[in-house]
Amino acid sequence: xxxxxxxxxPQARLVGSPSLPVEILEDRITAARVLATLAESVPQxxxxxxxxxxxxxxxxxxxxxxxxxxxxxxxxxxxxxx
Numbered sequence: 001x002x003x004x005x006x007x008x009x010p011q012a013r014l015v016g017s018p019s020l021p022v023e024i025l026e027d028r029i030t031a032a033r034v035l036a037t038l039a040e041s042v043p044q045x046x047x048x049x050x051x052x053x054x055x056x057x058x059x060x061x062x063x064x065x066x067x068x069x070x071x072x073x074x075x076x077x078x079x080x081x082x
Contacts, residue, residue, distance in 0.1 A: 003034055003067055006074040014044040031056065032063035034073060051078040
């Protein structure tokens with residue numbers, strides 16, 4: 001399955017795009033697997049991933065959250081401010 005991952009701010013600038021297709025050849029895909037695949041396949045993002053979370057369908061995902069076809073998946077980087 002190909003998961004389209006939305007990117008924002010510095011992470012989008014690092015890869016030069018507001019989204020990335022992530023291909024995962026497994027039957028059961030989880031948020032953790034998407035993050036691991038991003039770390040392996042997009043080295044520009046690797047350093048920022050430990051401080052990032054995935055959101056699936058507008059809700060923060062736990063590592064075991066399943067990803068299904070048609071889900072909206074977004075990488076949310078560290079946010080600071082007041």
